[in-house]
Amino acid sequence: MTAHALVIGGGIIGLSTCFEFQDAGFEVTLIDPDPISGATHHAGGMLAPTAEVQYQQQALVPLMKESAQLYPDLIRRVTQYTDLPTGYRTEGTLLIGADRADAQHLTELIDYIKAEELDIEALTTRQARQLEPALSPRITKAAAIDGDHQLDPRLFARALFDAVLARGAQHVRDTVTTVTTIAESATHQAVTLNSGAQFEVDSSDVIILAAGLGAAKITGWFEGEHPLQLRPVYGDVLRVRVPESLQPLTTRVIRGFVEDRPIYVIPRADGTVTIGATSREDQPHPRTSAIHDLLRDAIRVVPGLEETEFLEATCGARPGTPDDLPYLGQVRRSLIVSTGYFRHGILLAALGARTAVQLATGQQTSPAIAPCDPFRHATSTLNV
Template sequence: MSPAPAPSGARQSGGRRVAVIGGGIIGLACAWRLAERGHTVTVFDPDVAGGATHAAAGMLAPASEAVFGQDDLLLTGLAAVREWPRFAADLTLAEGELIELRPHATLLVALDADDEVALVRHARHLERRSCQVEKLTSRSARRLEPALSPRVRAAVRLDEPAVDPRVVARALARSVVASGGAVLPLEVEPDVRDGRASGVRARPAPGVHAGTARGAGAADAGDTHEADVVVVAAGWASALVAALPHKVPVRPLKGQVLRLGAPPGVLAHTVRATVRGREVYVVPRPGGEVVVGATSEDVGADTSVTAGAVHDLLHDAIEVVPELAEATLLETTARLRPATPDNLPLVGPTCVEGLVLASGHGRDGVLLAPLTADAVLAHVEGRLPPRSTDPLAARRLCHKEHA
């Protein structure tokens, strides 16, 4: 395997060699912040941004998604939303492509009496945690968002924006390289010797045997790339590669999502609702694309798109925004979220020296990417990570192991 290219800019003294396994939004965000700071960074991924990042709607939505009993996630998520404007501005400056936080706000809407009760309860839960909540009547909601169904009985407006994760990931990958890092199309695993991660080792590509001729970037299984720190950011597959003495509790949680083509401006807000007990969201992009999502299925590593899911998502979205019946169906996608049992990501050093985890971001990987990158950067540099990431500490696994 060829070594990472020599750094292009001036390196800070004490810069470290970092190998990042996985080029989804988490691995790329970590790699960019590290490369910017002068560390020598190589990202390894045979399918950059092709995992959950490819499916994600990009909502930065800790309050919409708040669940009773999960205050740690809510508080970390609120801190993450505050990070996003700076992260987007820095990335725009670094890359030249505008990273927009649009739409700026979200409407949670209720279609029937039961929904309304649940919506009021949700709003009260958020208010008790000092979240800004604007309660709207049916009429004021439809004045803000004329495309809403006349059946909407009540709504809540939250200052929760969205980004386009595909645009962000593309900009991050380019910025890693522009900052002197490298992105290599290789499947790898940590190389752990004497209880310490000393780099990564290439895995054989499926169907490829040693000695077979391959294209640029290919490597023989067992080829190694040395590093001082290995960051495991392989999404749901992190459990398969982490090389820890115990199993990393990250599992795949399937999400199916649609992309529709609608006239630009059909919606000014992200709209979220529950239709016959099923959650649905509709996220408009500036160019007219509308993302409709998403299922949440605990069915293992299955990425098939099913007729039933497409039917339900279209039905529920049109129930809330009837005009979407005229939209064109552009894309159906299924990908796997990296879920953990306590719904909190695993970020930071592990029981193996030099091995840092950045995984298990579940439904919130886009939201938490900037904060995760700040935490990983701090760990690599031997500084304390942001306090808001304390609940995510990967070392909680070690404590459980030794309890």
């Protein structure tokens, strides 16, 4: 009998997890009331293990490196099952600083990145503008990161969804409320939906909790306080369209700092540009001051953005954790947690999906996931 994987959550994590379980020979059921509507819908999609390096987040670096290496093969395999575009682009990234303090910050960051043995090349601003003529002549510092790529999260998630359906996944449009063990049998679990419907899962099957922030509302599998300390971290994101006469405005991702505020400008294959991103924990909708900051900073870095059509301002809620590391691990034989990817959900999806399969099939996992134990912030215990 074919083993069954029941994946809860249809964002980038859940969808890539579905795909990898199918590759491993599982039958897959995806449960999500509205796939690709959460953090994935608002994400930037940078596959940027180098530019994402941050002070005091050393544990993230090996996760990001490893997942970035898995991406080309994941995309190759996904596109065998769908004709939909992924927006995958490998032109690389330019890291820039806007004022003198930003230049100093960048100089230190470049050293730090090199110390992590990641590839980055300092450029003169003249060299940077030869690579990307749309860059402002007023930038103060630049570096090239050829290995930091990007994809369009909405497109890639749709492609994944299409691929997993094409391979026979069942999609249940509902929300999971509880995952419980069945009293008579410690090896059987029940997944209960909002509608009252139930899935029974035996010990040869596996449940993957990949519902992003929604995972915090799924109970029944632990005693006491919820072990997953997820909180929403909001990010405002803009989309604009470059007039045809100015396309392409840039081919590389432009990211960096303007008066210490992070900014990124991501050119998509369809002529749109995604501009982000703030990180704040106040209000769950686009904030006027944030939209203003993003526009001002993005225009300062790439002045030609002034000529674009303003398409939308949205705000996504990313599942943050106390230490900015995901919750990724097997909490019992047939229950795997894979959420809390915070700002790195797109990049880490490849590793998260592969790891879930390795955990379910008893294969060795990457040592990089050791700090990701889902119970590390828990005062609760597993409900067995």
